[in-house]
Amino acid sequence: MKLLTNKTTRSNTITYAVVVISFVLLQLWSGAGMSSSLKGMLVPICAYVVMALSLNLTVGVLGELSLGHAGFMSVGAFTGTTAAMALAQSIPSDGLRLAIAMVVGALFAAIAGFLIGIPVLRLRGDYLAIVTLAFGEIIKSIFTNLYVGFDGGLRVSLLSNQTGIADNDLIIRGPMGIGGITKISTFVAGFVLIMLTLIVIFNLVNSRSGRAIMALRDNRIAAESVGIPVTKYKMMAFVISAALAGAAGTLFGLNYSTVVANKFDFNTSILILVFVVLGGQGRMLGSIIAAAALTILPEVLREFADYRMLVYAIVLILVMIFTNNPTIKGFFTRLFSKKQEGGANQ
Amino acid sequence: MSETPILECRRLGIDFGGLTAVDEFDLTVGRREIAGLIGPNGAGKTTVFNLLTKVYKPTRGTIMLDGVDTHGMTTVQVNRAGIARTFQNIRLFNNLTVEDNVKLGQHNHINYGLWSGLFRLPSYWREEKAAHERALDLLSIFDMQDMADAKAGSLPYGAQRRLEIVRALATEPKILLLDEPAAGMNPSETAELMENIRKIRDTFSIAVLLIEHDMKLVMGICENITVVNFGKIIAKGTAEQIQNDPVVIEAYLGKKEA
Ligand SMILES: Nc1ncnc2c1ncn2[C@@H]1O[C@H](COP(=O)(O)OP(=O)(O)O)[C@@H](O)[C@H]1O
Ligand SMILES: [Mg+2]
Numbered sequence: 001m002k003l004l005t006n007k008t009t010r011s012n013t014i015t016y017a018v019v020v021i022s023f024v025l026l027q028l029w030s031g032a033g034m035s036s037s038l039k040g041m042l043v044p045i046c047a048y049v050v051m052a053l054s055l056n057l058t059v060g061v062l063g064e065l066s067l068g069h070a071g072f073m074s075v076g077a078f079t080g081t082t083a084a085m086a087l088a089q090s091i092p093s094d095g096l097r098l099a100i101a102m103v104v105g106a107l108f109a110a111i112a113g114f115l116i117g118i119p120v121l122r123l124r125g126d127y128l129a130i131v132t133l134a135f136g137e138i139i140k141s142i143f144t145n146l147y148v149g150f151d152g153g154l155r156v157s158l159l160s161n162q163t164g165i166a167d168n169d170l171i172i173r174g175p176m177g178i179g180g181i182t183k184i185s186t187f188v189a190g191f192v193l194i195m196l197t198l199i200v201i202f203n204l205v206n207s208r209s210g211r212a213i214m215a216l217r218d219n220r221i222a223a224e225s226v227g228i229p230v231t232k233y234k235m236m237a238f239v240i241s242a243a244l245a246g247a248a249g250t251l252f253g254l255n256y257s258t259v260v261a262n263k264f265d266f267n268t269s270i271l272i273l274v275f276v277v278l279g280g281q282g283r284m285l286g287s288i289i290a291a292a293a294l295t296i297l298p299e300v301l302r303e304f305a306d307y308r309m310l311v312y313a314i315v316l317i318l319v320m321i322f323t324n325n326p327t328i329k330g331f332f333t334r335l336f337s338k339k340q341e342g343g344a345n346q
Numbered sequence: 347m348s349e350t351p352i353l354e355c356r357r358l359g360i361d362f363g364g365l366t367a368v369d370e371f372d373l374t375v376g377r378r379e380i381a382g383l384i385g386p387n388g389a390g391k392t393t394v395f396n397l398l399t400k401v402y403k404p405t406r407g408t409i410m411l412d413g414v415d416t417h418g419m420t421t422v423q424v425n426r427a428g429i430a431r432t433f434q435n436i437r438l439f440n441n442l443t444v445e446d447n448v449k450l451g452q453h454n455h456i457n458y459g460l461w462s463g464l465f466r467l468p469s470y471w472r473e474e475k476a477a478h479e480r481a482l483d484l485l486s487i488f489d490m491q492d493m494a495d496a497k498a499g500s501l502p503y504g505a506q507r508r509l510e511i512v513r514a515l516a517t518e519p520k521i522l523l524l525d526e527p528a529a530g531m532n533p534s535e536t537a538e539l540m541e542n543i544r545k546i547r548d549t550f551s552i553a554v555l556l557i558e559h560d561m562k563l564v565m566g567i568c569e570n571i572t573v574v575n576f577g578k579i580i581a582k583g584t585a586e587q588i589q590n591d592p593v594v595i596e597a598y599l600g601k602k603e604a
Contacts (some may be wrong), residue, residue, distance in 0.1 A: 209472075211449060211453075215444075215450045218441050221421075222437035225401075225430070225514075
């Protein structure tokens with residue numbers, strides 16, 4: 001059946017395949033002599049890959065610049081981790097608790113995405129970028145000043161601890177964030193989240209709603225002229241992007257013993273944007289490669305000590321050349337005999 | 347009593363700051379009529395289309411579409427109510443395929459939502475299959491079905507203009523507004539386009555209002571022609587009446603030769 005354009009289907013299949021094969025190889029390696037520092041990076045890599053993919057939905061597919069994507073990761077990290085800790089007694093299974101926590105994280109991030117989307121999506125270009133930037137900072141201040149405890153029910157207070165629960169027994173402790181987390185995130189969970197993210201994005205892009213989102217990117221006036229409501233589809237892309245980032249945040253948060261709001265600052269937002277730009281807007285495989293390579297790199301580069309930043313810069317340039325250079329892209333196109341040709345939507 | 351016209355504008359007007367771009371604009375387009383809107387450059391023709399499609403909000407006057415006042419409607423609502431258009435400066439979804447461009451025209455006639463799409467439920471497959479077949483059908487009007495997988499932005503100029511018409515048709519309009527559809531086409535392409543516009547009117551039983559610079563095209567297929575200059579109507583009538591109207595000759599043709 002020639003229902004979907006073959007090129008797109010093939011390119012998506014390659015992306016799924018790369019993720020599955022990488023997962024299998026890394027999984028085998030981690031059971032056979034992978035350094036413990038590298039092992040510790042597996043979950044963060046997955047989280048950053050999902051962050052890059054989800055931001056690519058906003059930047060590459062919807063065509064809007066967002067500078068506050070770490071804010072959604074933060075929402076997901078704090079709410080998901082809180083949920084996991086509050087449910088520690090009632091749901092003993094780590095896997096199930098992690099899954100539920102991720103759903104909670106995604107849900108809260110989606111709500112945050114919706115609320116910020118109401119004013120933001122009426123703005124265009126630079127204004128949108130500035131407001132998303134502000135959003136990221138606001139989220140950071142909120143979680144720096146938030147106190148949440150659980151004594152059968154959730155107790156929440158802002159600015160100082162008025163929950164009636166002793167500081168040490170709180171889940172979220174203001175500037176100190178969340179401590180004493182039971183690490184339940186696993187590489188397998190990270191892999192599953194990446195696969196789910198890809199399925200959501202690819203299926204969206206190849207559906208009626210996804211087409212409408214890309215139409216807004218290509219020509220808003222023409223989109224309206226064929227009866228496509230702008231705000232609805234902008235909001236849809238923005239909220240889905242936020243939800244995926246929230247799930248990634250939960251995965252990330254539950255991989256450490258502590259989570260603090262400062263971890264999800266402007267620098268993190270920019271870093272994720274760098275993954276997307278380097279990997280190519282709208283190109284999901286590019287985002288995956290860029291996010292994985294640049295997350296792992298500082299770790300690998302420890303050995304280079306003084307030359308670390310130099311090598312980092314060189315690798316950055318190489319990634320850019322490999323993912324965006326038309327000649328090299330053309331080379332791979334020929335190599336895979338027309339299999340490449342851009343990502344989900346180009 | 348005759349049936350309601352498909353489109354009826356009364357004393358339509360718009361000001362941009364101090365500039366009155368369109369004023370006292372009256373126009374009636376009947377069912378299955380091919381009507382023409384001509385006038386020198388900057389006369390306000392495109393502005394009329396932008397008023398009809400609510401890209402601009404009229405400063406005064408009314409627009410009735412199939413007997414319904416479109417006052418307060420948005421561009422999206424007006425399209426759903428039955429007005430589709432093409433653009434003088436082509437506005438395609440350049441990074442999407444030709445087929446996707448047409449499917450976007452069908453957007454409001456494809457019946458499945460976000461979740462069916464995300465989870466590929468049966469309605470997704472059924473509706474996408476129907477949309478695919480419909481898109482190829484529509485493309486075949488202009489013999490473009492072989493280009494379905496090409497990027498819209500990569501098409502030659504003439505094909506882009508035709509694709510815009512197909513995309514507009516896909517919205518299932520009651521009236522199709524064409525803004526200089528033959529611009530940039532050679533005489534044989536133009537002749538073919540004229541044939542196709544007639545064919546579209548006959549097959550889909552819709553009205554067509556077209557802006558054109560190519561006098562031959564307008565005179566050849568338009569049953570009624572409205573001439574505007576400086577935002578105001580200076581003449582109305584059949585091709586023959588227009589051609590012999592001294593005011594038109596002076597304002598339009600005379601000016602063109604100057
Ligand atoms: N958005 C706008 N703001 C200011 N002036 C406009 C705008 N749109 C059109 N105009 C003016 O209205 C007049 C008619 O333009 P237009 O409708 O494009 O003419 P044409 O008959 O060539 O299609 C021109 O003088 C143009 O400069
Ligand atoms: Mg014009």
